[in-house]
Amino acid sequence: MTVEIQQKLSSDQIAEFYHDEFVRDQVRDFAELATPLDRDGVVVDIGGGVGYFAERVHAKFGYPVRVVDMDPESVARCEARSVPSQLGDALNPPFSGDEACVCFNLILHHLVAEDEERTRGLQIGALRAWKDHETPIFVNEYIYESFVGMLSGRLIYAITSSRLLSAAAAFAARFVPALRANTFGVGVRFRSHGEWLKLFREAGFAAEAVRVGADEDVKPPLRLLLIKAIRRDSFILRPAR
Numbered sequence: 001m002t003v004e005i006q007q008k009l010s011s012d013q014i015a016e017f018y019h020d021e022f023v024r025d026q027v028r029d030f031a032e033l034a035t036p037l038d039r040d041g042v043v044v045d046i047g048g049g050v051g052y053f054a055e056r057v058h059a060k061f062g063y064p065v066r067v068v069d070m071d072p073e074s075v076a077r078c079e080a081r082s083v084p085s086q087l088g089d090a091l092n093p094p095f096s097g098d099e100a101c102v103c104f105n106l107i108l109h110h111l112v113a114e115d116e117e118r119t120r121g122l123q124i125g126a127l128r129a130w131k132d133h134e135t136p137i138f139v140n141e142y143i144y145e146s147f148v149g150m151l152s153g154r155l156i157y158a159i160t161s162s163r164l165l166s167a168a169a170a171f172a173a174r175f176v177p178a179l180r181a182n183t184f185g186v187g188v189r190f191r192s193h194g195e196w197l198k199l200f201r202e203a204g205f206a207a208e209a210v211r212v213g214a215d216e217d218v219k220p221p222l223r224l225l226l227i228k229a230i231r232r233d234s235f236i237l238r239p240a241r
């Protein structure tokens with residue numbers, strides 16, 4: 001059996017995610033796609049960071065929530081605001097049997113390994129871990145559409161996962177801030193809408209409903225990466241029959 005090892009961000013790199021910039025859209029999409037839940041239980045937010053999504057879901061719908069994150073500082077910040085949380089790995093998630101919905105908000109693209117195939121394996125594995133639990137999965141993910149096939153996501157992964165290319169890109173970013181990324185040297189794997197759907201199917205899930213997000217501004221230097229559109233889409237996944 002191949003053991004796929006995730007290339008992980010440092011705590012300083014993760015600290016850049018301690019904000020609630022995308023939570024409003026995530027909760028709006030969760031409301032539209034995932035509620036009302038089929039049964040009583042906990043909304044588990046995998047890679048839930050400092051707990052803003054879980055906190056708002058609890059405040060808005062009254063559902064019990066739990067954040068699972070690998071970053072001890074994120075979990076400490078959840079606890080400090082009384083958001084139930086636990087340290088845990090998306091690739092080997094803790095099951096309690098009380099889950100009514102499992103959420104992956106902007107985490108799948110961080111499950112990267114040393115090459116494309118293993119990266120795909122990690123992203124599929126994180127979803128497949130929930131396949132036999134019959135739990136709906138809510139996904140909010142970055143979508144990168146390209147002018148040429150699905151090249152942009154691959155190019156960004158190639159640059160951010162290579163130490164040499166990341167060093168060159170970080171140098172260029174000193175003069176062109178739009179090129180900056182906190183994933184340099186580790187990797188990040190964005191995908192097109194169609195690629196994510198394909199990956200979900202491979203993990204054994206069907207997208208029951210989809211919400212396509214608004215196009216974000218693509219700064220001119222990013223067009224060098226052949227990026228046509230950037231947005232955040234949401235999906236509700238159910239085990240495929």
Ligand SMILES: C[S@@+](CC[C@H](N)C(=O)[O-])C[C@H]1O[C@@H](n2cnc3c(N)ncnc32)[C@H](O)[C@@H]1O
Nearest residue numbers: 017047048049069070071088089090105106107
């Ligand atoms: C981009 S942040 C997203 C935070 C939050 N969900 C949001 O949408 O703003 C990615 C989060 O995933 C967590 N993470 C990355 N890999 C993980 C893993 N294997 N298991 C659990 N958490 C992980 C990071 O610690 C970080 O909190």
